Amino acid sequence: MTDTTTIPANDDGAGALPDGWLRVESLDLEAQGVARRADGKVVFIEGALPGELVSASTYRKKNNWEQATLTAIHHESSQRVAPGCPHFGLHAGACGGCKMQHLHPAAQVAVKQRVLEDSLWHLGKVRAETLLCPIHGPAWGYRYRARLSVRHVQKKGTVLVGFHERKSRYVADMGVCPVLPPHVSAMLMPLRALVGSLEARDTCPQIELACGDEVTALVLRHLEPLSDADTARLRAFAAAHPSVQWWLQPKGPDTVRLLDADGPQLAYALPEFGIRMPFKPTDFTQVNPHINRVLVGRALRLLAVQPNERVIDWFCGLGNFTLPIATRAREVLGVEGSEALVARSRENYKENQAPAQAGRALAATTFVARNLFEMTPQALVQDGVADKWLVDPPREGAFALAKALADLHQQRIGAQGAGLLPAGAEAEGWTPPARIVYVSCNPATLARDAGLLVHQAGYRCVAAGVVNMFAHTAHVESIAVFERSDTPG
Structure with missing residues (x-):
């Protein structure tokens, strides 16, 4: 997406830019780059970073602002980094779980500090x-809690387990998730296969993850009672992944119960x-x-x-x-x-x-x-x-x-x-x-x-x-x- 177009000689940070170019000034609370057109109109640009000169495609217009998606980077921020996850980005089907993988982690912290200071003052x-x-x-493997959506896609003959796509109700086709603990990321594909093998695969919309110091709790939301064969499949999965402890949720959160009472207690230490x-x-x-x-x-x-x-x-x-x-x-x-x-x-x-x-x-x-x-x-x-x-x-x-x-x-x-x-x-x-x-x-x-x-x-x-x-x-x-x-x- 980055091009090698020469920045105009008169561009000293405040000079005129070629038609269609925008200078990104900051990030907003949704991690969108904030730029202004020559007439003062604010443009929020997905994927752009402060200090960059970019081109963008507008997809929503209001009287005082626009929303756009990054299409080209003419001058790249020194804080831009390669995302650590293949499912992150602006492409179709991209996961919507993260918004700032393209920004160096230290710069992310600095942006958030500025958000805090600006909020307190303004x-x-x-x-x-x-x-x-x-x-x-740690910037990776830190997310010990997550709500993973589950969907059996009959047309594709597969089950998806993960976060929603960016700005979509569809579940992203994820094979890995580097922000989840490594052992959980490695379970995504086995979980897809497991749900695909269940008789109840069309009535299990969600798996909630909660990791303790010793236990990885997986809460299966099921809209219909599970058969004995399905509970046997869950037990077999837990046996193959020793830290896993299955919990079942037939209705609201108050109905959550352990599938089997044996094993260590879900807990964390201070x-x-x-x-x-x-x-x-x-x-x-x-x-x-x-x-x-x-x-x-x-x-x-x-x-x-x-x-x-x-x-x-x-x-x-x-x-x-x-x-x-x-x-x-x-x-x-x-x-x-x-x-x-x-x-x-x-x-x-x-x-x-x-x-x-x-x-x-x-x-x-x-x-x-x-x-x-x-x-x-x-x-x-x-x-x-x-x-x-x-x-x-x-x-x-x-x-x-x-x-x-x-x-x-x-x-x-x-x-x-x-x-x-x-x-x-x-x-x-x-x-x-x-x-x-x-x-x-x-x-x-x-x-x-x-x-x-x-x-x-x-x-x-x-x-x-x-x-x-x-x-x-x-x-x-x-x-x-x-x-x-x-x-x-």
């Missing part, structure tokens, strides 16, 4: 006082804290266990929990942060919206309570289920005083939580228009946490919540940085630290 009017070093790790976390394959866990271990360690160092402190972990899930916090704090409260996850977190707490596992007994820890998207100042006060918070929300962010904290601050300082304090708040001596560590999977909602914390809740954003949990995708995870403005820096 959406929240917040600048972090310190930029944290990015957390990044060795730095002596914690072992059992989980079900449909429970939420981080996609990248390598990054998760580093992230948990950094979050606790930033939180700087002391033995005499009480900490609240909001959106605590299975206890991924809660249990490590409990190895440091005096008391911990974990709050989560899902009753099922709260039950699992309680089980995990009991399993890790033995002093020998964590070096000492875990702190007194309570888990409660609550809808955190309906948090109020009154409910916040009722949860009691905490020295520090860990906040790890889904993509929707933690707006209600930040808003409740902001409302309490505005009421306390007597801001104009602020309502009365919740009954009992002053009598109980409630005070906001001195420090908040916020782990985010969406820079836009982080920026929105950061704006509330900084401009209305009395906090400073003392640090922020990206976490490259999903290499080769445009997904941006990050971590930010907030301290009360009256706390010494």
Whole structure:
């Protein structure tokens, strides 16, 4: 696609370009190159990288912008690299699972850092006082969780197992997937053959993958009951792939069950804290266990929990942060919206309570289920005083939580228009946490919540940085630290 056309002599980065050429200025949140035509109209170009001079074919036009696909590169970015997967690209049938394999992994991290900084400033009017070093790790073989679509294509006489094609509902014809663990990538073709051999091959639309430290759980979604012959085929596959453990899902996530109860437990470890976390394959866990271990360690160092402190972990899930916090704090409260996850977190707490596992007994820890998207100042006060918070929300962010904290601050300082304090708040001596560590999977909602914390809740954003949990995708995870403005820096 790269040509050898000479760049015009007057092209110094701002000069006129030949007709049809575009200068790519940046990447957007979907990893599309952003360019502008001479009339100022923005063009989003799939496959183009910042600094490149390109030609592109427009496939969608609006008054102020266009979407286009790269057709030629006249001047290539020094950060462009050969994709590591044969199924990545702009060609027909290309896999849509990754968007940035053509960009050097280090440059991907830099782009995501810029996205975080821009989001904080443009959406929240917040600048972090310190930029944290990015957390990044292996660029390949990292994806320990995935939802693989399955389709029996009768006309071709084959079964497809993998991600969807780029911008399509069709399943990509994948033979390998380098972002999956090598042993899982090597199973794609055997899985295709397995499903093709099933009597139920037309009623099995999905296989969900969840890898633990010892177990590779495969959850087969089946719309009709499986025959004895089909379950025997699943068992034979597991016997040929010793780490595989089959789970069956006839209906919703609550119906997931093990095909056979024998074998090791699906779990992952956090060795730095002596914690072992059992989980079900449909429970939420981080996609990248390598990054998760580093992230948990950094979050606790930033939180700087002391033995005499009480900490609240909001959106605590299975206890991924809660249990490590409990190895440091005096008391911990974990709050989560899902009753099922709260039950699992309680089980995990009991399993890790033995002093020998964590070096000492875990702190007194309570888990409660609550809808955190309906948090109020009154409910916040009722949860009691905490020295520090860990906040790890889904993509929707933690707006209600930040808003409740902001409302309490505005009421306390007597801001104009602020309502009365919740009954009992002053009598109980409630005070906001001195420090908040916020782990985010969406820079836009982080920026929105950061704006509330900084401009209305009395906090400073003392640090922020990206976490490259999903290499080769445009997904941006990050971590930010907030301290009360009256706390010494």
